[in-house]
Amino acid sequence: xxxxxxxxxxxxxxxxxxxxxxxxxxxxxxxxxxxxxxxxxxxxxxxxxxxxxxxxxxxxxxxxxxxxxxxxxxxxxxxxxxxxxxxxxxxxxxxxxxxxxxxxxxxxxxxxxxxxxxxxxxxxxxxxxxxxxxxxxxxxxxxxxxxxxxx
Numbered sequence: 001x002x003x004x005x006x007x008x009x010x011x012x013x014x015x016x017x018x019x020x021x022x023x024x025x026x027x028x029x030x031x032x033x034x035x036x037x038x039x040x041x042x043x044x045x046x047x048x049x050x051x052x053x054x055x056x057x058x059x060x061x062x063x064x065x066x067x068x069x070x071x072x073x074x075x076x077x078x079x080x081x082x083x084x085x086x087x088x089x090x091x092x093x094x095x096x097x098x099x100x101x102x103x104x105x106x107x108x109x110x111x112x113x114x115x116x117x118x119x120x121x122x123x124x125x126x127x128x129x130x131x132x133x134x135x136x137x138x139x140x141x142x143x144x145x146x147x148x149x150x151x
Contacts, residue, residue, distance in 0.1 A: 001141055001147075002141075002142065003139040003140065003141065003147045004139065004140050004141070004142060005139065005140070006130075006133060006134050006140065007134070007141070009140055009144055010142075010144075012144070013140065013142060013143055014130070014144065015126075015144070016145070017117045017125050017133065017138075017140055017144040017145075017146070018129050018130055018133070018143030020136075020144070020145070020146060021129055021132075021133050021146075022124055022129055023124060023125060024129055024132050024133060024136075025119060025123040025128055025129060025132055026123050026124060028132075030115055031119060031120065031123050032046070032119060032120075034051075035112070035115055035116060035119060040061075041056075041074065042067055042071050042074065043060060043061045043066055043067040043070055043072065044058055044059070044060060044061070044067060044108060044112070045058065045059040045060075045061055045064035046058060046112060046116075047059050047115060049112075049113065049116055051113075051117055054113060056109050056111065056112055056115075056116070058108055058112060060105070060107065060108075060111055064101060064104050065066030065089070067085070068085040068086075068089040069085075069086055069089070071084070071085035072085045072086065072089065077121065079130040080111055080121060081111055082099060082106075084107045084108065084111060087107075088100070088103075088104045088107065088138075095143075103140055
């Protein structure tokens with residue numbers, strides 16, 4: 001059976017090839033590593049997350065004030081995380097302290113879950129998958145399925 005490079009495939013066959021390999025960029029690396037590293041620098045540990053269930057578990061390794069100070073010194077207040085740090089750095093008079101702590105943790109959970117989702121989507125978007133598979137020297141059949149024999 002004749003084999004083709006990705007570039008030689010029809011547009012429809014290229015789409016099929018991309019669909020087959022849609023997870024190539026998340027299967028080949030620890031794609032969340034940079035987000036996890038940034039969080040740890042600020043005193044936040046990403047313990048677990050599940051993008052399909054939209055759940056995340058964070059552990060704060062410092063006080064709220066310490067975490068906010070680290071974020072504010074490392075990021076612009078225009079950044080979403082910088083905005084959270086600015087907001088929660090200022091104690092609100094009359095605010096229940098426990099409610100304030102829960103709100104801070106909820107804001108961090110939301111921020112990191114959305115950041116992880118965006119990173120995952122970036123790694124799995126068609127353009128990035130195509131870039132990766134074009135550099136892998138994979139051979140395809142005319143319909144876009146991967147050949148059993150690699151180039």
